[in-house]
Amino acid sequence: MRLKSFLIFGGACALFATASTTAFAEAPAPGAPASPHVGGTLRLAGQGMLGTMDPQVSYLHIAYQVLNVVYDGLTTFSKSPGPLTRQAIPDLAESLPPPEDGGLTYRFHLRHGLHFSNGKEVTPDDVAASMRRIFKVNSPTAGPYYSHIVGGAACLHYPDHCTLAGGVEPDDQNWTVTFHLTHPDSEFFDRLAFLHAAILPADAPTHDVGNDAAPGTGPYRIVSYDPNTGLRMERNPYFRQWDAEAQPAGYPDAITYTFGMDPEASVTAIENGQYDWMAENAPLDRLGEIGSRYADRVRLIDFLNLYYAALNVNIPPFNDLRVRQAFNYAINRKAMVIHAGGPAVSIPSCQLLPVGSPGFEPSCAYTKGASPEHPAQEWRAPDMERARQLIKEAGVSGQRVGIVSPSTPGYVAMANELRSTLADLGFVVSVRAITQAVQFTYIQNSDNRVQVGLTGWNADYPAASSYLQALLSCGTFTPHSDNSINISGFCDHGVDAIMDRAASVSVTDQKAGDALWAEASRAIMAQAPVVPLNQVRWVTLLSARVHGEIRAPIYEVVFSKFQLR
Amino acid sequence: METQTAASAPSPSRASVPGPWRMAGRSLTANRSAMTALAALMLVTFACLLAPFYAGDVARTDPFTSNVAGSFMLGGQEVDIMQPNDNPLHLGLSPVGPTWNPSAYMLGADSQGRDVAARLLYGGRNSLLISFSAALVCIAIATVVGVSAGFFGGFVDTALSRLMDIMWAVPVYLFAISLSIVTISQGLKIGPFTIESDNLLIPIFIIALVYVPYAARPIRGRVMALRNAEFVMAARSLGVPQHRILLRDIVPNVSTTLVVLTPLLTALALLAESALSFLSIGVQAPAASWGTIIQDGEGLIYTRPMVAIAPGLAIVIVVLALNILGDGLRDALDVRETSRRGA
Numbered sequence: 001m002r003l004k005s006f007l008i009f010g011g012a013c014a015l016f017a018t019a020s021t022t023a024f025a026e027a028p029a030p031g032a033p034a035s036p037h038v039g040g041t042l043r044l045a046g047q048g049m050l051g052t053m054d055p056q057v058s059y060l061h062i063a064y065q066v067l068n069v070v071y072d073g074l075t076t077f078s079k080s081p082g083p084l085t086r087q088a089i090p091d092l093a094e095s096l097p098p099p100e101d102g103g104l105t106y107r108f109h110l111r112h113g114l115h116f117s118n119g120k121e122v123t124p125d126d127v128a129a130s131m132r133r134i135f136k137v138n139s140p141t142a143g144p145y146y147s148h149i150v151g152g153a154a155c156l157h158y159p160d161h162c163t164l165a166g167g168v169e170p171d172d173q174n175w176t177v178t179f180h181l182t183h184p185d186s187e188f189f190d191r192l193a194f195l196h197a198a199i200l201p202a203d204a205p206t207h208d209v210g211n212d213a214a215p216g217t218g219p220y221r222i223v224s225y226d227p228n229t230g231l232r233m234e235r236n237p238y239f240r241q242w243d244a245e246a247q248p249a250g251y252p253d254a255i256t257y258t259f260g261m262d263p264e265a266s267v268t269a270i271e272n273g274q275y276d277w278m279a280e281n282a283p284l285d286r287l288g289e290i291g292s293r294y295a296d297r298v299r300l301i302d303f304l305n306l307y308y309a310a311l312n313v314n315i316p317p318f319n320d321l322r323v324r325q326a327f328n329y330a331i332n333r334k335a336m337v338i339h340a341g342g343p344a345v346s347i348p349s350c351q352l353l354p355v356g357s358p359g360f361e362p363s364c365a366y367t368k369g370a371s372p373e374h375p376a377q378e379w380r381a382p383d384m385e386r387a388r389q390l391i392k393e394a395g396v397s398g399q400r401v402g403i404v405s406p407s408t409p410g411y412v413a414m415a416n417e418l419r420s421t422l423a424d425l426g427f428v429v430s431v432r433a434i435t436q437a438v439q440f441t442y443i444q445n446s447d448n449r450v451q452v453g454l455t456g457w458n459a460d461y462p463a464a465s466s467y468l469q470a471l472l473s474c475g476t477f478t479p480h481s482d483n484s485i486n487i488s489g490f491c492d493h494g495v496d497a498i499m500d501r502a503a504s505v506s507v508t509d510q511k512a513g514d515a516l517w518a519e520a521s522r523a524i525m526a527q528a529p530v531v532p533l534n535q536v537r538w539v540t541l542l543s544a545r546v547h548g549e550i551r552a553p554i555y556e557v558v559f560s561k562f563q564l565r
Numbered sequence: 566m567e568t569q570t571a572a573s574a575p576s577p578s579r580a581s582v583p584g585p586w587r588m589a590g591r592s593l594t595a596n597r598s599a600m601t602a603l604a605a606l607m608l609v610t611f612a613c614l615l616a617p618f619y620a621g622d623v624a625r626t627d628p629f630t631s632n633v634a635g636s637f638m639l640g641g642q643e644v645d646i647m648q649p650n651d652n653p654l655h656l657g658l659s660p661v662g663p664t665w666n667p668s669a670y671m672l673g674a675d676s677q678g679r680d681v682a683a684r685l686l687y688g689g690r691n692s693l694l695i696s697f698s699a700a701l702v703c704i705a706i707a708t709v710v711g712v713s714a715g716f717f718g719g720f721v722d723t724a725l726s727r728l729m730d731i732m733w734a735v736p737v738y739l740f741a742i743s744l745s746i747v748t749i750s751q752g753l754k755i756g757p758f759t760i761e762s763d764n765l766l767i768p769i770f771i772i773a774l775v776y777v778p779y780a781a782r783p784i785r786g787r788v789m790a791l792r793n794a795e796f797v798m799a800a801r802s803l804g805v806p807q808h809r810i811l812l813r814d815i816v817p818n819v820s821t822t823l824v825v826l827t828p829l830l831t832a833l834a835l836l837a838e839s840a841l842s843f844l845s846i847g848v849q850a851p852a853a854s855w856g857t858i859i860q861d862g863e864g865l866i867y868t869r870p871m872v873a874i875a876p877g878l879a880i881v882i883v884v885l886a887l888n889i890l891g892d893g894l895r896d897a898l899d900v901r902e903t904s905r906r907g908a
Contacts, residue, residue, distance in 0.1 A: 284676075285864045287657025288650030295653045335634040338647050339676075344655040407845075409864050416677055416850060420631040430763065431850060432750075539656060 031219055031239035033249040037548070037563035042252040044559070045266045046279025048259030049437065053213040053225055055198035056130075056139045061458055062279050064195050066231065066257065069250065069560045071198035071216040074108050074127065074177070075189045077461065077554040078245045079561070084304055084356040084553045085462050088189035091246040092122065092199055092217065096189055103184030103507050108177045115238035116201050117221035124170030127177045129202035135162040136206040140483075141460070144470065145191040150180040186506035186513065190461040219250035219560050231257040250560035251548070267541060276543040276562065281536075284410065287341050290541050297546075300345065301538040301556050304459040306354045306467065307336070309403075309418055309531040310443065310487035312451050317396040317427070324528035326394070328366035330387035330421050333379050336534040339413045345539055348379040349532035351521050352467045358510075359464030359502070359517030365525050372526040387425060397426030404443050405454040406436035414533065415454050422452075441482040446489055453487050461554065464517035469499050472524055490529035498523055585898075589821075592897035599893025602886035609883055610693060616686035623667055624683050629851040632678035633660075639669045646670070646678040650868075659868040675861045675872050684861075685875050688853035693883070695768050695847075695854070696835035702773035703780055703830055704823055710777065711784025712819065716792055716811055726785070729778040737775050741837055744771045745846035763849040768841060772834045779833075780826050787822050791815050821898040825891060832887035839880055855880050 032038045050063045055071045058064070068079075076091035090096050093108040100107065114122040135142050135155035147156050155162035169178040181188065191197065204214040213222035219241075220233040233255040241249040261269065266278035267286045271294065282290055282298075290298055311318040311327065318324050333348030340346035347355065350364035363375045368383045370376035391397055401422050405415035412433050419429045434442060443453030459466040470476060470485060474496050477486035498520040506513025525532075538556060548563035583591070593599055620628050626637075636645045647658040660674035672681040714725040732740070748767050753760040760766055791797060791814070800810050841847030842856025850857065855876035862873025 283864070284657055285659075285867050288652055288659060288868055291650060291652030291654040291656030298654060298656070300654070332634050335631065335678075338633045338658055341656060342647075342649060342658045345657075413676060417631045417633070419851065420677075423630070433845065 031235060031237070031241065031249055032253075033241070033251060035251065035563065037565065038251050039253050040251075040545075040564035041254040041256055042277070042546075042559060042562050042564060043275045043543075044255065044257040044277050044279065045261040045269055045275040046257065046259060047262055048227065050225075050227060050231065050257075050259070052208050052210050053222060054137065054209045055200070055214075055216070056134050056137050056196050057208045058195070059140045065279075065555060065557060065559065066222075066233070067195055067198070067216075068218070068555050069220045069247075069255075069558065070213065070218045070222060070233070070236075071195065071200070072218055072247055073192050073194070073197045073199060074110075075193040076246050077193050077552070079248055079552045079555060079558045080245055081549055081551050082553055084302060085358055086553055088193040088461070089243075089246055091193070091243070092127075099184070099507075104181050106179045106181075106188065108179070110175050110177060111242055112175065113240070114217055114242070116215040116217055117236040117238055118201070118215040119238055120201055120215070122199065122217060123202075124172055124175060124177045126202045127199055128164070128168045128170040129204075130197070130199045131168045132162045132164050133200065133204065133206055134196060135159045135164075137208055139196045141191075141194065141196045144476070145194065145196065148182045148185060150182055152182075184504070184507040186503060186510070187461070187463050187465060190463055194460050218247055220255060228259065230259050233257075248558070248560055251563045252559075255559055270541050270543050273543055273545070276546050276564070277557070278541060281410075282539045282541055284339075284341055287345075287539060290539075294541060297542045297544065299540050299542060299551065299557075301540060301551055302356065303538060303553070303556050304354050304357050304462060304466075305456060306349055306352060306535055307340075307414065307454075307456045307533045308349070308352070309533065310453040310455065311529055311531065312446075312449070312453075312487075312489055313527075313529050314446070314489045315449055315451065317394070317399050317401065318451060320394045320396065321528065322390040322394040323396055324531075325366065325372075326387040326390035326425060327422070328525075328528050328531050329383040329390070330425055331366075331531055331533070332382045332417070332421065333534060334381075335417050336414060339410065339417060340534055340536045341539065344537075346534050346536045349535050350375075350379050351525050351532055352471065352530065353464055353517070353521050354459075354467070354535045356462075357459065357464060357467065358462060359468075359514040359521065361518040361521075363518070363522055363525075365522070366528070372522070372528075375522065375525075382421075384424065391425050399427055401427040401429050401451050403429065403431045403452040403454060404439060404448075404450045405431060405433050406439045407433040408436060411436075411454055418452065418454065418531075443487050444484045445482045446479045446484065450487075455487065459554075464514070464521070465499070465503060468517065468520050468524060469503070472529060473499060488529040490524075490527065492523075492527055495520060495523045495527070589894075589897040593893055596893045596896065598889050599897075602889035602893070605882060605886045606890065609689065609879065609886075613686050613689035613693060616683065616690055619667075619686055620680070620683040624671070624680050625668070626670075626680040626683055628679050628683035628687055628853065630679070632674075633676075635678055637661075637669055639664055639666065644669075646674050660865065660872075662869055663871050672875050673869055673871050675858070675869075676865055677861070681858070681872050681875060684853045684858055685855070685879065688848075688855045688858050688876060689879060691765065691848050691852060691854040692835060692838055692842075692856070692880075695765055695772065695838045696831050698769045699772035699776075699834040699838070700827055700830040702769060703776045703834070704827060706773065707777050707780035707784055707826075708816075708819070708823060711781040712788050712811070712815060714781070715785040715788025716815060718789075718792075722785075725781075729781055732775070733778040733782075737779075738837070738840060741771055741775045741841060742844065742846060744774070745841050745844075749846045749849070763852065765848065768838055768847045771841075772837045775837070776830055776833060780830060783826070784819055784822055787819050788815055791818050825895045825898060828887040828891035828894065832884045832891070835880065835884055835887070839876075 051060050052058050055067045072091045074093040075088040078086055078089055094111050097106050097108055134146050136159045147153055150167035151164040167180050200214045211225050219239045221236045223232050223234050225231045263280040263283045269275045311324050337346040353360040362377045364379045365372040365375040367376050367379045368381040403415050403418055405411045415431045419431050422429045442448055443450045472490050474491035477489050477491055478484040502513050502516030545565040546562055550557045550561050552558050633647050636643050646661055650657045661670050662673040664670050670680055675681055710725050714722040749762045752762045797814050838847055839856035842854040843860045848854035848857055858876040859873050865872050
């Protein structure tokens with residue numbers, strides 16, 4: 001009897017233990033989605049160079065992809081597939097508030113029950129402190145994106161004493177944060193959605209945190225980071241999904257990022273199943289291979305980008321409009337598409353606004369049979385005859401021209417194409433290839449007297465101003481500075497006036513604003529301070545165990561959405 | 566009394582026995598390996614000299630201009646230089662591969678759409694010119710250094726030998742790369758003269774300089790041995806001036822060493838030039854050398870390996886030929902070996 005009771009009791013215990021073990025094994029981790037594909041470690045590979053882990057300082061796209069699953073702003077961009085022009089959506093804010101005072105005031109209601117990865121609750125004070133911190137850490141976009149918050153201009157000059165008094169008002173009673181602006185801004189929600197406006201704890205250090213990431217609100221937290229070797233992220237134990245569009249819960253339990261893998265090595269490692277995703281674009285010589293052998297694992301990702309050659313309009317020979325126009329007429333944009341991997345992954349660009357950007361209207365001033373006064377709809381072929389005629393009129397044949405390019409193979413191929421074109425026009429051309437991180441600041445400094453600077457530009461958010469105003473307005477040209485993104489040194493007050501009007505009109509009438517941006521784009525190309533080259537799609541390869549939709553505009557991929565078999 | 570140097574003193578058998586150079590020549594021509602190597606070298610050099618003819622009149626192409634959007638005629642049909650890859654996603658384009666037709670991209674195109682065969686010939690001109698010139702300059706400097714150190718001894722020897730030791734201590738490629746990076750980025754300014762960064766004189770002098778210790782040391786050793794040779798002692802005891810001993814007794818007897826060193830140094834210089842150009846710090850684009858063409862082919866190694874293989878093979882052939890020729894010269898000019906064969 002005792003034995004029987006013992007056996008029954010023992011059997012019941014065993015059954016309970018088995019059932020509970022199974023139940024516990026199948027229960028998703030806190031904050032994880034309910035899916036059979038939750039768990040595992042996502043293994044990322046890349047060359048590295050992630051730089052600082054401070055979300056308000058980092059300005060590298062590759063770091064942006066990591067940090068967007070760690071941090072949130074009041075607003076964000078949707079982390080699900082969709083058109084490139086999608087507008088900002090609420091994130092830590094409950095909704096997008098209607099503008100008050102003619103677009104000068106925005107009152108955000110903060111969501112309740114949000115926590116940082118250190119367990120502290122997210123409060124309106126954290127939001128206000130984070131806005132002040134943008135200025136205190138000298139965020140690269142503090143001036144262009146946030147200085148129109150009341151008090152922002154003073155913060156730019158005296159960051160250590162930044163208070164944003166009268167500009168950002170936290171209200172713990174109503175759980176709101178109110179922003180006051182100096183002028184209406186049609187892109188204010190977009191700017192708050194950018195990584196530099198991430199919300200950190202109020203007690204976060206007021207300096208660049210470097211390798212020691214501050215707590216965030218996203219589904220993952222950075223547990224280790226060594227810029228030379230790699231990074232590891234694990235689940236944020238305090239994360240609970242509040243909006244799958246804004247910040248979806250993560251599928252993988254952990255994410256590792258190994259640095260020091262060049263693109264060739266990354267492709268091979270992913271083919272061999274050693275890694276799941278590579279940070280860099282697949283190398284051109286491997287496109288045929290991955291396209292034929294792993295077509296189902298290749299993802300083509302559209303994003304707003306532009307490759308262009310900035311012409312220094314302040315020194316010879318490109319201080320002559322005819323020479324700049326000649327270069328634009330002569331360049332073979334079909335060759336640029338070929339250098340980027342062919343028509344499946346690239347299209348020629350004739351203007352600074354990429355296809356898909358707000359304000360984009362098809363227009364090509366510099367192609368066979370077209371002119372700035374009578375632009376064509378699209379690029380057809382180079383017009384060497386017209387180009388040579390303009391060079392002859394300018395009388396600059398035989399002058400020396402230097403091109404400064406990043407040293408990566410893709411850029412060098414494009415630089416050689418530019419060299420051939422300029423040599424065809426009668427110039428004596430040299431190409432200097434410099435490491436990309438150095439080249440990008442080198443070509444910005446007018447003291448270096450770079451005649452042609454080859455570069456590319458990704459939008460921080462989908463807006464025409466991200467291209468036109470950022471790259472070619474008088475305000476973004478700072479002589480003698482490494483931080484002068486107007487590389488051409490172009491300043492035309494007439495064009496500036498059109499862009500200011502476009503920004504102003506967009507606050508109330510987006511369609512009319514877009515039309516003005518298109519007009520600004522045409523006005524800029526009539527002055528030809530740049531040679532737009534091409535726009536590309538990003539080609540990435542996934543390992544066999546990855547599935548699910550991982551793409552999202554602006555972010556390109558969202559690591560939390562990688563499902564592992 | 567007439568003064569004669571020991572080396573030039575008449576010997577009883579001089580009329581009947583051929584001179585050492587003639588004996589060396591006979592010995593060399595009898596060496597089949599060396600002659601084959603010489604023939605290969607001459608063939609490669611001749612082909613490279615014909616580069617403008619090949620590019621202009623046979624292939625009708627400009628090997629220095631990008632042409633990815635271009636096309637050419639093959640078998641009466643127009644063929645795009647860049648061809649779409651065969652995959653469902655239409656990803657990427659590859660340059661046309663070898664057609665084996667001398668007038669139509671015989672070895673295919675590189676990633677810039679340029680004719681690889683034409684660039685191979687033009688590249689060979691630069692590679693051979695640089696390596697041979699660098700070897701000659703190196704030999705000239707090394708001769709001055711080695712002969713001075715070995716002949717004068719004392720402070721001169723100590724100073725020059727330590728300098729050579731210091732240069733020797735730095736790995737040769739690291740030394741060459743360091744010098745190249747400095748000069749390629751800014752050119753070279755020597756007083757009123759400016760050498761632009763794309764001037765071939767820069768790699769010539771850099772490569773010559775880094776190999777000086779490797780040539781100077783054996784020359785110094787040979788001179789030190791000669792300094793105590795009987796005929797030199799005899800000349801000294803006869804009161805022959807130092808400079809005359811140097812020019813009439815020492816240098817002529819070192820010349821065999823120099824002749825043997827020349828092809829070997831040329832081979833080393835060719836490898837160094839290729840390495841520097843591969844690293845983009847030698848011959849500057851759009852000019853070509855075999856090193857730059859290998860670099861062009863690096864990104865095409867999976868799809869168009871011929872772009873890298875062709876210049877690689879050319880380097881192997883020339884270096885191998887130079888080494889075999891050097892060995893042949895050494896055997897031919899080895900006095901003891903020659904004497905034994907003559908006996």
